[in-house]
Amino acid sequence: MQAYKLAEQALVGKRNADTVALAMYFVPQPVSRKDGFRRTVNIKANPMGFATGSNLNFDLGLPKLMAKAKPVFCEAFRLEGHYESKSGYPTTVSVQSDSDGDFKVVSMQRLFPNVSQDSLQQLHGELAQQYASAIKAGIAKLEMKTPRVELRFMHPIMIQGAGAGSDEASKLFQAHWQQGWMEFKGKNIGLLGAMKTVADHNKNSVPACKPQVLTLN
Incomplete structure (x- = not known):
């Protein structure tokens, strides 16, 4: 019910198929963990397997629905999408509300599980070399947590005091600001x-988000 009300507010009071479709993205998703990695269960296929995850869920249908229905969200939201790469590696993409009302990619994480310690060490070395500039810039983290290697990329908005180092690393860090939240660049908040700030701005500037005035009677 809360998810439907949220979708209805985002679509300025509309009640139609788009409202239902949008609400499904804001229903807390059942999750299971395998090798320390979040995997989302399809709540539509198994609605009785309900459990609340820490993040909401999205798929490729969300950007299509956003383009069609053009919802306006009052709050700032974070959603996660989970998939496996062509090589079978579990991957998570996180998106977050921007000030323009759209969702932008804020982080990407991929796990490389393997049973061989030697293979893990070799993979760790190859990834460290391949993404050396991103790691120096602070927008990538590479960790080996036996029995897996974890590679994560982050938007600069998630990092405070990063981007120092070589010119190449600094340019890479600055370039990633073009991917969203430009008005916060340099503010280090x-x-x-x-x-x-985004949520407060929406509540004060978007008519549908302003608190309703209640009469005393």
């Missing part, structure tokens, strides 16, 4: 501060 972090993701939570930016999201609060």
Whole structure:
């Protein structure tokens, strides 16, 4: 019910198939963990297997629905999408609300599980070399947590005090600001501060988001 009300508000009071479709993205998703990695269960296929995850869920249908229905969200939201790469590696993409009302990619994470310690060490070395500039810039993290290697990329909005180092690394860090949240560049307020600012701005500027005036009677 809360998810439907949220979708209805985002679509300015409309009640139609788009409202139902949008609400499904804001229903807390059942999740299971395997090798320390979040995997989302399809709640439409198994609605009785309900459990609340820490993040909401999205798929490729969300951008199509956004383009069609053009919802306006009052709050700032974070959603996760899970898939396996062509090589079979579990991957998570996280998107976050931007000030223009659209969702932008804020982080990507891929796990490389393997049973061989030697293979893991070799893979870790290859990835460290391949993404050396991104790691120096602070927008990538590479960790070996036996029995897997974890590679994560982050938007600069998630990082405070990063981007120092070589010119190449600094340019890469600055270039990633073009992917969203441009008005927060250089303010170093972090993701939570930016999201609060976005939500406060929407509540004050978007008519559908302003609190309703209740009569005393």
